[in-house]
Every structure is written in structure tokens, then in C-alpha cells.
Amino acid sequence: MIEIRDLLVRRDGRPVLTIDHLRIERSEVLAVLGPNGAGKTTLLLVLARLLKPERGCVQFRSQAGPTESDLTYRRRLSVVMQEPLLLDRSVSDNVAAGLRFRHLPAGEVQERTAAWLEKLGISHLRERPGLRLSGGEAQRVALARAFVLEPELLLLDEPFASLDTDARSALAGELRRLLAETRTTTVFITHDPAEVRRLATRTVWLEDGRLTDHAPAVEPPS
Helix, strand or coil: CEEEEEEEEEECCEEEEEEEEEEECCCCEEEEECCCCCCHHHHHHHHCCCCCCCEEEEEECCCCHHHCCHHHHHCCEEEECCCCCCCCCEHHHHHHHHHHHCCCCHHHHHHHHHHHHHHCCCHHHCCCEHHHCCHHHHHHHHHHHHHCCCCCEEEEECCCCCCCHHHHHHHHHHHHHHHHHHCCEEEEECCCHHHHHHHCCEEEEEECCEEEEEECCCCCCC
16 A cells, blocks of 8 residues: 655664665554664654655555645545644544544534544543543544544554553554454554554564564454
């Protein structure tokens, strides 16, 4: 689905990410692992076109990705970060924000928002302010806000890192179910081997900004 070729990103004149070639297949869940400073978040920012590489390209194989405007490209993906970054509005408004930004009909916005509130188990929170949620609740809202856009590509940057063990396990289980249902192509960063075993169909290791290994995930999800 996505192909990266001849990629180079520098910061302060120093190479921080160098990828000769990486393919991300349709519907796969790719885990990106590596030590701090290995270039994992940089890779996600490049995939989201929030960071411009010095060289190389990221291309959706279905279309000529590099020729698309940044806005058109970004509308094909959703990003969930470690911090949910919710608006100071209701949970329902937070989930619907991207749909309204895209000027979808009000009826469709309402229908899709209600569906994803239900799928993430947060319908009962629909009127609660987004800034008055627990960490687990807020991350469920962030995931609903991402999935409601029906992205071709989902990018996750350690979305469970700030949660306690129970909340992390519960939300990872929900995410596994949703990825299986939607078959959304996903790239996620994690340091947690349990998340890799539970979610990933393939792993990529980064070391000093370079891919050092490709391997199937241990016990990939069925």
C-alpha cells in the first residue's frame, strides 16, 4: 500500500533517519521498535507529511502520492499520539471534529460519530467535556476520532504509554478487534513487547535511524 524509497532526514546537519526501501502492505499492522532516539517518531512524522525529508519519497501505491497536495494526502490518514490532545468541548464534538472540518452532511456526521462512540464504549460520555476524562477514556476518544475518518492509514505513536496496566490491556484488546474489523493499514510505535504480540503482523527495528531487522511479530493476531 505504501512504499518508501531512498529516504533521508537530517536534523542540525546530522542524519536521523535513512531508509533505502520499506513497503507497508495493505491491511498489515506494522510495529516500529527501537531504542529512544532511533528515529521512530521521525518516521511517523514523515509518513504523516508533517516532516519533509531531504531526499526520497513516501508513495501510496494506488496513486502518485508525491504529486498530491499535503492536505489531500493527510486526508487519507489518521494520527493518534501518546497524548490525546482533545478539544475543550464535549466528547461527541471531539469525535466529530474531523468530519465537520471536511464539511460532511450533518446527518452523516451524527451517524458516524454515534457509531464510533458505541464501538469504543464511550457513548455514555458523549456530553462530558473532553478535558474531564480519565487517561483511558481520553485515549478511547482519540481512537474514535481517528477511526471515524475511515483512514487508509492509521499512525499510532505509543498511544497506551501513559495508561496503567489494566487500562492499557483493555484498550489494546479493543484496538485489536477494531483493526481486525476494519482491516485498516496501521503503523504503530511501541516499547511494549506485549503490544507487539497482541497487535502486530510484522515488526521493523530502527537503530541509529536505520532499519536493522525485519521479522514477523511473535504470535501475530489471527
